[in-house]
Amino acid sequence: MLFWWVMFNTIKQFYSSSKWQQARRSYLSYRKGLCERCLKSGYIVPATEVHHKVRLSKDNINDDKITTNFNNLEALCTQCHEREHEGDARERWKKHKNYKESTRRYKVDAETGKPVIKPEG
Numbered sequence: 001m002l003f004w005w006v007m008f009n010t011i012k013q014f015y016s017s018s019k020w021q022q023a024r025r026s027y028l029s030y031r032k033g034l035c036e037r038c039l040k041s042g043y044i045v046p047a048t049e050v051h052h053k054v055r056l057s058k059d060n061i062n063d064d065k066i067t068t069n070f071n072n073l074e075a076l077c078t079q080c081h082e083r084e085h086e087g088d089a090r091e092r093w094k095k096h097k098n099y100k101e102s103t104r105r106y107k108v109d110a111e112t113g114k115p116v117i118k119p120e121g
Contacts, residue, residue: 010058010061011056011061014056014061014067019067019068020067020068023050023067023068023073024050027050027070027073027075028047028050028075030070031047031075033046033047033075034046034047034075035047035075035076035077035080036074036075036076037074037076037077037080038077038080042107042108043107044107044108045077045079046077047075047076047077048076048077048078048081049075049076049077049078049081050073050074050075050076051073051074051075051076051081051084052066052067052072052073053072053073053074054066054072
């Protein structure tokens with residue numbers, strides 16, 4: 001139990017560091033603020049999360065090749081990120097203030113090339 005608490009605090013410190021905040025901002029800008037997975041399906045959805053493809057652990061928390069390397073990051077919307085972390089999805093959804101707004105989905109119109117809101121249902 002104590003090990004988990006120490007690891008939790010170490011990861012929490014990393015995510016609140018200026019190093020991570022700068023990397024996060026830079027990566028979201030690099031990906032134009034859009035969810036990469038939704039974009040592959042033709043949807044334009046704002047990214048709200050920057051996901052680590054290789055999860056952070058005690059062994060890699062100080063390794064820049066894991067923590068801030070763009071090759072290990074992925075811009076995701078709330079829904080895609082929750083699918084990735086299904087175990088804690090309910091809690092994240094409850095805490096996310098703009099959940100409805102951040103999950104609005106758009107499709108690119110084939111003729112005009114402009115985003116259109118995906119119909120509900």
